[in-house]
Every structure is written in C-alpha cells, then in structure tokens.
Amino acid sequence: MTRFLALFALCFVPGFAVQAEGPTPVLVELFASQNCSACPKAHRTMREVSADRDDVFVLTWSVDYWDYLGDPDPMALDEAKSRQATYAENFGIRAPYTPQSVYDGVKECPGSRKKAVLRNITERLDEDRVNSISMARAVSGFTVSGQSDEALELTLIEYLDGDDNTTTMVNPVTSAKSLGLWTGQSEPVQVNCTRSCAVLLHKPDYGEIINVLKLN
Numbered sequence: 001m002t003r004f005l006a007l008f009a010l011c012f013v014p015g016f017a018v019q020a021e022g023p024t025p026v027l028v029e030l031f032a033s034q035n036c037s038a039c040p041k042a043h044r045t046m047r048e049v050s051a052d053r054d055d056v057f058v059l060t061w062s063v064d065y066w067d068y069l070g071d072p073d074p075m076a077l078d079e080a081k082s083r084q085a086t087y088a089e090n091f092g093i094r095a096p097y098t099p100q101s102v103y104d105g106v107k108e109c110p111g112s113r114k115k116a117v118l119r120n121i122t123e124r125l126d127e128d129r130v131n132s133i134s135m136a137r138a139v140s141g142f143t144v145s146g147q148s149d150e151a152l153e154l155t156l157i158e159y160l161d162g163d164d165n166t167t168t169m170v171n172p173v174t175s176a177k178s179l180g181l182w183t184g185q186s187e188p189v190q191v192n193c194t195r196s197c198a199v200l201l202h203k204p205d206y207g208e209i210i211n212v213l214k215l216n
Contacts, residue, residue, distance in 0.1 A: 025057040026124045027200065027209045029102040030111045031084045032169070034073045035066040042099030042111035046170040049117060056121055057198070057212055059159060060169040063098065075167070079176040086206040104209040105202060135201060135213040141190040142199055142213055144182055153204050154179035154189075161196040161216065171196075191215070 030046050032039040043060070050058045061080035062073050084096040091108050101111035103124050109116040133146035144154070156179050159171040174195060182201065191197070196216040202209045 023055070024211050025055050026121050027104050027212050028056050028058045028117075028121070029083075029105075030058065030060045030170070031063055031080065031096065031100045031102070032060060032098050032111070033063050033066040033076070034071070035069040036098040038110075038112050039099045040168070042101070043168045043170070045111060045114045045117055046101075047168075048114070049121070050170045053121070055125060057214065058170040059157060059198075060172045062169075062172065063096070065096070066098065075169075075172050075174075077173065077176070080173065083176075083206055090206070105206060106208050133201065133210055135199065135211045137213065137215060138188045141188055142215060143186060143188045144201060144211075145186045147184060148182075148210075151181040151183050151204070152201055152210060153207075154182050155200045155202065156191055156193075156197060157200060158193055158195045158197045164195060 028046070028049070030042060032042060046058050046060065049056060061083065062075035062077065063080050063084060064073055064076035065081065067073060067076070084100065087102055087105070087108065088094075088096045093108075099111035100108060101117060101120075102108045103120045107120045107124065109120055111117065133144065133148060133152075136143050136145070156177045157173055158175045159173045160167065161171055165172065179189065179191070179199070181204070191199070193215060196214075198212060198214045200209060201211040
C-alpha cells in the first residue's frame with residue numbers, strides 16, 4: 001500500500017539549543033479497540049512492560065473496525081487503520097487484528113501474549129540497530145543528523161500521557177502528521193505540540209523505524 005507523502009514545509013530556526021539523547025528505544029505499537037475482548041489483557045501487558053523497562057516506547061493506536069460490536073471507539077483514528085493495514089501487507093498476514101503489537105515496524109505478535117512481547121523486544125535489542133542517524137531535542141523542536149542512502153520520513157505523533165491520560169491504554173495516540181521526507185538536512189526543525197508528542201524517523205510507507213524521539 002503506497003500512500004501519498006505530502007512534503008511538509010519544515011520550519012528551520014537557527015540557534016536552537018540541542019539536548020543530546022540516549023540510545024534509541026524499541027518502538028512498540030499496540031493496535032486495539034474498546035470492543036475487543038482480548039484488548040484489556042494487552043493493555044495490562046503494555047502497562048507492565050512500559051513501567052518495567054526504559055528501553056521501550058509504547059504507543060497505542062485505536063481502530064474502528066470493531067465498532068459494529070458496540071459503541072464507536074472515541075479514540076479511533078483513520079491513520080491507525082491505514083497504518084495497521086500496511087503492516088498486515090508488509091508482514092504477509094491475512095488481515096489486521098486486535099490486539100496486535102508491532103516492534104520497530106518489522107516484527108509483530110498478539111499484544112496479549114507477554115512472553116512473545118518480551119521476546120520481540122529482546123530480539124530487536126539484540127539486532128544491529130546502531131545507525132549513523134541521530135535525533136536530539138531542541139528548544140522548540142528537534143534536529144536530525146547523519147547520512148542515509150535513501151530518503152526517510154518524519155512523522156509527528158501526539159498522544160496522551162500523565163494526568164492527560166485517563167484511559168487504561170499506554171500513550172494512546174490522538175493524532176499523526178507527516179513532516180515530510182528527510183534527505184540529510186541537519187537544520188533544527190520547529191514543531192508545535194498541544195499534547196505530549198514524539199517524532200518517528202522511518203522508511204516510507206510505514207517502513208522500519210530508524211529512530212524515535214520523545215519531545216515532552
């Protein structure tokens with residue numbers, strides 16, 4: 001599934017103060033629905049994993065294809081459905097399902113199976129994830145530095161965290177916005193977030209996650 005990548009007009013602001021970041025965490029994405037009977041167990045698993053580890057970053061995407069089983073899911077996003085559909089194609093599985101968990105865009109398993117969840121995290125950490133592209137927070141945004149043989153995409157994610165999150169989900173996503181393609185520029189990028197937010201650097205068409213940076 002190929003989707004249109006709108007090149008966003010990035011705002012470059014000189015003189016940003018840059019804060020160095022630590023190792024890139026494994027991005028764990030959970031696809032769930034309030035009408036999914038197995039999802040509460042997956043939410044518990046993700047809460048435990050998120051609380052116990054500092055080498056993962058969990059995002060929860062709500063989908064709407066189970067809405068016919070009950071009330072419409074108020075957190076459902078069109079982006080979540082298209083993202084998961086592309087993952088299903090990439091993984092060669094028959095169809096999207098819940099609760100599905102995805103690891104850096106390249107591994108997946110049911111999010112309710114904690115042993116499988118931990119195994120996928122460990123396998124990703126054991127793989128050669130060291131790359132020459134780094135991201136760092138700046139006063140009003142972030143910077144990307146390094147080299148890549150291909151253009152990569154930047155996506156800005158907003159999510160609920162802390163007191164803003166009154167759900168049982170870990171970091172439920174409220175919006176996702178493409179910031180366009182990164183082709184090697186190192187100038188600071190200015191972003192405006194109304195909630196907690198993070199930037200994903202990844203291969204186009206929901207490809208492998210190269211780096212993740214929390215901005216809050």
